[in-house]
Amino acid sequence: MTMSPNDLSDSELLNGYLAEYLDGELPSTIRDKYNSLVKNPKHAQAPEHFQQMRGKLQLAMQTYYLKESDLSELRSMVQDPEATATQENIKIEQLGRKVVVSNILRRVSIVLVCACVIGYLVWTFAPTREGEFKALEYLAYEAVALEEDPQERLNLPSSDLKEIRQYLVNYPGLDFKPFVLRSISNNWVPEGATVINYEVAKVTVVQYGHNATSEKLFHFIYAGDLSDLPPSAQGRYKDLNFQTYATDQHNFIAWEPSPGVVSLLVGKRSAPDLAEMAIAGP
Amino acid sequence: MVQSAKNYNDEVINFYDEQLVPRADMVYRFAFAASLNLDAASRLVRQTFEEVAKEAQRLEGGGTINLDSELLGICWRLYKKGGTKDSNQSKSQIVKVLKDLSVEERVILVGTDVLGIAPNDMMKIVNVEGVSFRRNLAKARGTLLGSSFEI
Numbered sequence: 001m002t003m004s005p006n007d008l009s010d011s012e013l014l015n016g017y018l019a020e021y022l023d024g025e026l027p028s029t030i031r032d033k034y035n036s037l038v039k040n041p042k043h044a045q046a047p048e049h050f051q052q053m054r055g056k057l058q059l060a061m062q063t064y065y066l067k068e069s070d071l072s073e074l075r076s077m078v079q080d081p082e083a084t085a086t087q088e089n090i091k092i093e094q095l096g097r098k099v100v101v102s103n104i105l106r107r108v109s110i111v112l113v114c115a116c117v118i119g120y121l122v123w124t125f126a127p128t129r130e131g132e133f134k135a136l137e138y139l140a141y142e143a144v145a146l147e148e149d150p151q152e153r154l155n156l157p158s159s160d161l162k163e164i165r166q167y168l169v170n171y172p173g174l175d176f177k178p179f180v181l182r183s184i185s186n187n188w189v190p191e192g193a194t195v196i197n198y199e200v201a202k203v204t205v206v207q208y209g210h211n212a213t214s215e216k217l218f219h220f221i222y223a224g225d226l227s228d229l230p231p232s233a234q235g236r237y238k239d240l241n242f243q244t245y246a247t248d249q250h251n252f253i254a255w256e257p258s259p260g261v262v263s264l265l266v267g268k269r270s271a272p273d274l275a276e277m278a279i280a281g282p
Numbered sequence: 283m284v285q286s287a288k289n290y291n292d293e294v295i296n297f298y299d300e301q302l303v304p305r306a307d308m309v310y311r312f313a314f315a316a317s318l319n320l321d322a323a324s325r326l327v328r329q330t331f332e333e334v335a336k337e338a339q340r341l342e343g344g345g346t347i348n349l350d351s352e353l354l355g356i357c358w359r360l361y362k363k364g365g366t367k368d369s370n371q372s373k374s375q376i377v378k379v380l381k382d383l384s385v386e387e388r389v390i391l392v393g394t395d396v397l398g399i400a401p402n403d404m405m406k407i408v409n410v411e412g413v414s415f416r417r418n419l420a421k422a423r424g425t426l427l428g429s430s431f432e433i
Contacts (some may be wrong), residue, residue: 060431
């Protein structure tokens with residue numbers, strides 16, 4: 001029903017629409033009259049005063065509320081309290097189980113994550129797996145050991161290159177075809193051969209001795225790839241492409257005489273000298 | 283006397299617990315405004331919810347039903363039926379302000395300005411048309427504004 005300005009007295013209009021005036025929602029039919037009423041100094045304070053008193057009334061009514069026992073009684077009108085309690089206990093139990101499962105899953109996840117992190121760290125930083133053949137490291141040691149005690153470490157002490165070749169070719173279980181370098185030079189005499197068994201790799205060794213000094217030369221061969229060795233300075237002598245290495249005591253040159261075979265010549269001579277000797281080839 | 287609970291399905295029980303029972307305080311304040319007596323107001327709330335419990339299934343499937351209006355309408359109807367009589371009025375500050383108002387004036391004041399019921403809905407609840415509603419409301423507010431009511 002649309003209110004007309006004349007339906008109510010001025011005070012009825014004023015008090016009856018205080019809330020709408022404060023909210024800016026006066027009906028259009030009474031808006032002009034209402035605004036003129038509020039402009040009257042006698043009524044100017046009415047909206048603000050109403051706000052204060054309405055707030056006090058609201059706060060006072062907030063202190064009136066039902067007790068929990070009254071609310072339980074109301075709830076019991078649609079469900080027996082015992083049934084409610086049972087359902088709540090079931091929900092609590094289900095929730096408890098969910099929490100337990102969630103905790104277990106969380107702990108398992110944490111353990112798995114930790115295990116993965118530890119596993120990664122071990123894999124990255126742990127010492128090399130047993131079985132990996134560190135050719136340079138092992139053969140550098142062998143060269144020193146052979147120098148110190150040549151007779152004890154050579155299975156075949158011999159100065160006969162054919163005999164040495166025969167010995168190596170017939171050695172069982174080699175993954176490659178061994179060869180010996182042809183006469184390196186007249187100054188170098190073969191002193192014997194042996195096969196070093198590292199379980200993961202077998203290495204043939206031919207030892208040479210200088211006929212004027214006690215200098216030794218060692219020719220190692222094993223099954224592997226040149227790319228397994230650390231990157232190093234590249235060298236080339238005639239048709240021989242090689243890589244050079246050095247320790248405090250020896251120089252090394254390494255080359256691939258055939259695919260899958262690595263050959264090293266180790267001695268105290270310089271790399272170019274070693275290369276010149278190695279070019280003699282099988 | 284509380285009737286034994288009927289066999290309601292879970293949806294109706296949940297609706298009653300989550301949508302209707304939380305409105306019990308609103309009904310209690312409305313009932314207190316009508317009766318000006320705390321015990322009477324409590325009884326009126328119980329009677330209202332006994333009625334509401336019977337209607338719970340309808341209300342649950344009602345979709346756009348205004349639950350505030352529905353509950354207060356039932357409460358007002360029960361009050362007018364005489365289910366609760368005024369006696370031993372409370373002596374609080376609020377009662378001092380409201381006691382000189384008619385029951386329509388005070389429930390309209392509390393419903394509109396305290397419970398936040400829209401004027402059109404309050405008109406339907408107390409079955410009072412537009413001009414009379416505004417007059418009742420204006421009278422009640424005038425009494426409140428002229429009082430020295432403090433919390």
